[in-house]
Amino acid sequence: MKRPIYLDNHATTPVDPRVLEAMLPTFSVDFGNPASPNHAYGWEAEERVQIAREQVAAVIGAEPEEIIFTSGATESDNLAIRGTALAQRPRGSHIITAATEHRAVLDPCARLAREGFHVTVLPVQSGGLIDLAALEASITDETTLISIMAANNEIGVLQPLHEIGALARARGALFHTDAVQAFGKVPLDVDAAKIDLLSISAHKVYGPKGVGALYVRRRGPRVRLTPLIDGGGHERGLRSGTLNVSGIVGLGRAAELAAAEMDQESRRLRLLRDRLLGRLREGLPEVHVNGTLDSRLPGNLNVSFGQLEGEALLLALSDIALSTGSACTSAQQEPSHVLKALGLSEAMVKSSVRFGIGRFNTVEEIDFAASRVADEVRRLLALSPLTAHRQAGLDSPAEDWPSR
Ligand SMILES: *Cc1c(COP(=O)(O)O)cnc(C)c1O
Numbered sequence: 001m002k003r004p005i006y007l008d009n010h011a012t013t014p015v016d017p018r019v020l021e022a023m024l025p026t027f028s029v030d031f032g033n034p035a036s037p038n039h040a041y042g043w044e045a046e047e048r049v050q051i052a053r054e055q056v057a058a059v060i061g062a063e064p065e066e067i068i069f070t071s072g073a074t075e076s077d078n079l080a081i082r083g084t085a086l087a088q089r090p091r092g093s094h095i096i097t098a099a100t101e102h103r104a105v106l107d108p109c110a111r112l113a114r115e116g117f118h119v120t121v122l123p124v125q126s127g128g129l130i131d132l133a134a135l136e137a138s139i140t141d142e143t144t145l146i147s148i149m150a151a152n153n154e155i156g157v158l159q160p161l162h163e164i165g166a167l168a169r170a171r172g173a174l175f176h177t178d179a180v181q182a183f184g185k186v187p188l189d190v191d192a193a194k195i196d197l198l199s200i201s202a203h204k205v206y207g208p209k210g211v212g213a214l215y216v217r218r219r220g221p222r223v224r225l226t227p228l229i230d231g232g233g234h235e236r237g238l239r240s241g242t243l244n245v246s247g248i249v250g251l252g253r254a255a256e257l258a259a260a261e262m263d264q265e266s267r268r269l270r271l272l273r274d275r276l277l278g279r280l281r282e283g284l285p286e287v288h289v290n291g292t293l294d295s296r297l298p299g300n301l302n303v304s305f306g307q308l309e310g311e312a313l314l315l316a317l318s319d320i321a322l323s324t325g326s327a328c329t330s331a332q333q334e335p336s337h338v339l340k341a342l343g344l345s346e347a348m349v350k351s352s353v354r355f356g357i358g359r360f361n362t363v364e365e366i367d368f369a370a371s372r373v374a375d376e377v378r379r380l381l382a383l384s385p386l387t388a389h390r391q392a393g394l395d396s397p398a399e400d401w402p403s404r
Contacts, residue, residue: 004321005365009204009299009358010153010181011323015250016206016359022253023208026246034243035234045245052252056213059259060179060198061189068214068235069248073180075228076199076214077104077147079239080176083225084145084197085112088174092142096173098122098130098149099341100157104199105147105178106337118142124341127292128157136167143173150182150198154338154354155291156300158186165194174223180204180212184258185266185297190215196223202247206359207254211247214239265359270298272357272366277301279367283374285381290339290352299357302339304348308380313353316376320369323354 006014026048034049036042053064070076085095097109099121106121113119120138122130130148139146146168151158161177168175176197179188184205190198198215202208216238217223231240258265280287280303290302305313310324324336339349353373357366 002319004319005361005369006321007355007357007361007365007369008321008323009356009361010156010354011356012203012209013206013358014360015208016254016257018257019207019250019253023246023250026249032245034245035232045243048249049243049245052248052255055252055256056200057215059184059188059255060195060215061191062198062215063218065236066215066218068216068238069243069251070212070214070239071210071244072203072212073102073178073199073201074104074212075239076201076212077102077176077178078108079214079225079228080197080199080216081105081108081145081147082112082228083238084174084176084223085117086226087224088144092140092144094118094120094140094142095145095147096120096122096135096138096143097147098124098159100124100128100152100155100338101147101149102153102178102180105149109147122148126343127294128152128155128290128338128342129292129295130159130164132160132163132167135164139167139171139173143171145174145176147176147178150177150179150188151186151297151300152291152338153181154336155302155342156181156297157291158182158295158297160295161188161193161195168196169194174221181297184255184262185299187262190217196221200251202251202254205254205258208247208250211244211251213251266298269357272361272363273299273301273355275363276355276357276366276370277303279370280374283371284377288348290342290344290348301355301357302352303355304339304344304352305377306351306381307347307384308351308377310351310353313351313373313376313380316380317372320372323356324352 030044032041032045034046053067056067057064095117109119122134124130148159148164165175174196177195178199180201183200196217201212225238227238229240234240286306288304314322335349339352
């Protein structure tokens with residue numbers, strides 16, 4: 001059986017063969033523990049980890065010592081938010097985040113709120129961007145942390161990091177950004193954007209699953225963190241536990257490749273994305289793009305088709321791997337909190353589909369997907385009671401119809 005065409009690159013990405021090649025020796029000959037100081041196995045492992053630290057740091061303009069390896073971005077987000085909130089508690093207990101953040105940010109903030117912290121969750125504008133004036137107005141002398149993501153995992157919208165960083169720095173608050181979807185896809189510079197903490201994950205940039213990193217600023221200001229995991233004192237005492245050397249080597253190589261190929265790859269992905277949108281618009285009466293196209297990841301397209309169920313559409317499209325909303329929350333089958341935050345109606349949220357175009361997608365795949373999606377959407381719309389109603393020349397709001 002032919003495998004479905006993979007267009008869900010925001011959920012995860014395949015490991016690039018060049019990344020796999022770099023990882024392979026670490027499973028066999030070079031299997032040492034970087035914390036073993038007494039022999040060549042340990043030194044070699046330590047050296048490989050050091051190279052990866054440099055490779056990751058270089059992508060964001062950081063120093064290698066400012067990179068803490070973790071089990072993935074969920075851990076990085078938790079360490080950044082909980083770690084700084086607890087360490088700074090004597091100074092203040094106010095945290096600011098936004099409604100469209102990943103659950104790996106929202107949930108640790110919610111837990112802190114239950115523990116007595118004051119958390120402001122900023123709304124977003126209809127295009128998905130936060131309102132900088134609202135952010136500025138919400139900062140108080142008690143604010144110790146602002147956590148706003150770089151690129152959204154559902155709608156690909158890029159937040160104005162430089163402006164947020166400047167506001168945070170001016171008011172003495174730390175700035176954390178979940179840069180999982182942006183890392184290696186768009187330029188990031190922790191000094192230019194005054195970012196103090198930045199989360200990344202290997203498996204969203206063609207590296208392996210189960211490994212990530214947190215950038216923690218060392219100078220101007222030096223960020224203090226309370227660790228979540230205590231043990232052998234690895235990673236400057238901020239994240240104990242034997243390092244996942246294979247994963248770290250993979251993350252390093254993935255970072256290096258992404259940076260080297262970023263310009264070329266973004267141009268190609270943008271062309272594919274625009275081609276996909278163009279074809280959908282040619283073939284369909286209603287294609288609503290969720291989130292602004294002006295500030296967006298090149299490989300992301302999130303659209304709503306109106307009166308149909310995204311779930312039903314994806315079931316019919318068994319030859320294409322796509323997603324409605326975010327894969328992380330769709331296990332719970334809840335309507336996307338991101339699309340709801342944009343102010344979309346329930347029908348528009350339900351009929352949304354996320355396309356995540358990636359490194360290994362071809363023009364042929366995009367053309368095939370566009371025509372398959374358009375065909376199935378037309379078929380489902382023809383079955384919809386509202387469409388029948390409209391065609392009969394009657395116009396009535398969707399609310400008049402019982403939900404199916
Ligand atoms: C995937 C993702 C995460 C979680 O990363 P893991 O490494 O899978 O834990 C966090 N934030 C965003 C924006 C993501 O897309």
